[in-house]
Amino acid sequence: MKEQKVKDLMVALSEYATVTEDATLYEAVLSLEEAQENFEDKHTRYRHRAILILDKNDNVVGKVSQLDVLKALEPKYQDMIRGEGSHRYGFTKKFMQSMLDDYQLFARPLDDICRKAGEQPVHKFMYSPTEGEYINAEASLDVAIHQLIMGQHQSLLVTQDKKIVGVLRLTDVFAAVFHKMKECFVE
Secondary structure (H helix, E strand, O other): OOOOEHHHHOEEHHHOOEEEOOOEHHHHHHHHHHHHHHOOOOOOOOOOOEEEEEOOOOOEEEEEEHHHHHHHOOOHHHHHOOOOOHHHHOOOHHHHHHHHHHOOOOOOOHHHHHHHHHHOEHHHOOEOOOHHHEEEOOOEHHHHHHHHHHHOOOEEEEEEOOEEEEEEEHHHHHHHHHHHHHHHHHO
16 A cells, blocks of 8 residues: 555545635535536546635635535534534434434424525535645555544545645545455455
């Protein structure tokens, strides 16, 4: 894995879904849909799962994942969940159902919920990547795997000369490892 570089597997920033900080959540979802439709990758067939948020100088300042979009449908989730999913706390299905009922989550019709969430500014739902979510384009694949595992990340932002140039997705890393594993068994 030391011979393969991050830059060989990353998706270029120009191929990724991006919007500016002042975009709406609806505009962000449209950007993701467009990027997914236009994406042709030589490594994997998997589509993008996140939208990168850019400042006015086109620097990446945040990310919005598919899960973040779903959380945005119900603002009460912002108060209930901070970071970790409820399954990691050992909540039972019965307890999670009681939360749904007690907090009256999704009590309004889905059309109303989607419209209201879509009008919200995307920066309200984005999160800023941590130090462990950046990796140099020249780094080897084993370094990337270590960061993905230890940080439990779905992707890493790839840098070159202190500028973000792409995204290394877990699905692409897994595909590369899987293909290498197949080669090992064919020989």
